[in-house]
Amino acid sequence: MxxxxxxxxxxxxxxxxxxxxxxxxxxxxxxxxxxxxxxxxxxxxxxxxxxxxxxxxxxxxxxxxxxxxxxxxxxxxxxxxxxxxxxxxxxxxxxxxxxxxxxxxxxxxxxxDAAEELYEKLPLVGALLRLIKRRMRVPQRFSET
Missing domain, CATH: 3.10.450.50 (Nuclear Transport Factor 2; Chain: A,)
Known part of the structure; x- marks a missing residue:
């Protein structure tokens, strides 16, 4: 190295x-x-x-x-x-x-990623961020190749 x-x-x-x-x-x-x-x-x-x-x-x-x-x-x-x-x-x-x-x-x-690595682990903020993430995620049927 x-x-x-x-x-x-x-x-x-x-x-x-x-x-x-x-x-x-x-x-x-x-x-x-x-x-x-x-x-x-x-x-x-x-x-x-x-x-x-x-x-x-x-x-x-x-x-x-x-x-x-x-x-x-x-x-x-x-x-x-x-x-x-x-x-x-x-x-x-x-x-x-x-x-x-x-x-x-x-x-x-x-x-x-501060949101994923830290904020999503917080009780209130984390729940909100996980909800937003789920809503923004591309549905499985569109993401398969």
């Missing part, structure tokens, strides 16, 4: 709160980060996002499932597992990364 990608996979799969201060080894000072809830430009803001993750979630951890690298682009599929109020949760998602000339990440964009 590409050594830049391997370093990121290792970082995420072994990430602990004490690693947040050392994210500069892997992320450029001016790195861009975006996920369904955040959009920031700066290493310090990225560190704040990860610190918040450890403060608000129970035992968060990533498991990288696949990694593809082409030039300075990297795409990773992952599972993120954590606890929230004593309940186990999981999010399946992916990340698009770009490496700078020094091998550090300059661009990090996470893709995952």
């Amino acid at each position: 590409d050594p830049r990608a391997q370093a990121i996979v290792t970082l995420f799969e072994q990430l602990q709160p004490t690693d947040i201060e050392r994210l500069g080894r892997h992320y450029d000072e001016a790195a861009y980060f975006r996920d369904p809830f955040n959009e920031v430009h700066r290493l310090s803001a990225i560190q704040a996002i990860f610190a918040h993750m450890f403060e608000t979630l129970e035992a968060p951890r990533f498991k990288v499932l696949e990694t593809l690298v082409e030039g300075d682009q990297c795409f990773m599929c992952w599972d993120f597992q954590f606890g929230l109020r004593g309940r186990a949760q999981a999010i399946h998602g992916s990340s698009h990364l770009r490496f700078g000339t020094d091998g550090r990440v300059v661009y990090h964009r996470d893709y995952w």
Whole structure:
């Protein structure tokens, strides 16, 4: 595996709160980060996002499932597992990364469906979203090939 990608996979799969201060080894000072809830430009803001993750979630951890690298682009599929109020949760998602000339990440964009992965699991909001989803779904007779 590409050594830049391997370093990121290792970082995420072994990430602990004490690693947040050392994210500069892997992320450029001016790195861009975006996920369904955040959009920031700066290493310090990225560190704040990860610190918040450890403060608000129970035992968060990533498991990288696949990694593809082409030039300075990297795409990773992952599972993120954590606890929230004593309940186990999981999010399946992916990340698009770009490496700078020094091998550090300059661009990090996470893709995952917040509605399906989080909101549908909430009691009231989830019931409404599941109802909307059922109504928007193409009937089985039209979706078969």
